[in-house]
Amino acid sequence: MKAFTMLSVLRICHNCQSPNIIKNGKNASNQQRYRCKDCNVTRVLDYRQPSRVLDMEQVALTYTERGSFRSTGRIFDVSHVSILRWLKKSPVAARF
Template identity: 40%
Template sequence: MIIETISYLCTRCQSANIYKNGHNKSGNAQFRCKDCGRSSVLKPKIKYTEEQKELMINTYLERGSLRGMQRLFGVAPQTLMGWIKKSKQQEIE
């Protein structure tokens, strides 16, 4: 019998001293680091490509509503607003 063990590290401090800390709204397992206190998901389910993010941001900038964006693309309004704020900061720099 072959037994495979996977050891995970904290995404911030790279410590192996982490423990399972429940689940988030998407159902992903959350982990908490005992050293730095960061709580994060090790394997997020939903990933958006840069092209998808750009399409959503451009649709919003063309006067699309947040609720319409949520229905159309399935993205949370808070996530979309975070992307828009980041894109505006990048334009300034």
């Protein structure tokens, strides 16, 4: 007879680093939401879509060559508003 062990995943609050987390329903895209009992913060802990990492130097170079936020956004498949915000914050864009 095989013995099965049950694994439990320790969830930690991103706000206060407390392990006192309980389930708190689901959001509109059916992802599990959790609530911290200590600081009362409610959020999704496991995001399904990882954030994209883009080379900011390449984005800045493409913007300077094309001269348009919209065309740069189409090339990198992101919103033109995101391109605008990234270039405002980026020290790489200051060189161009």
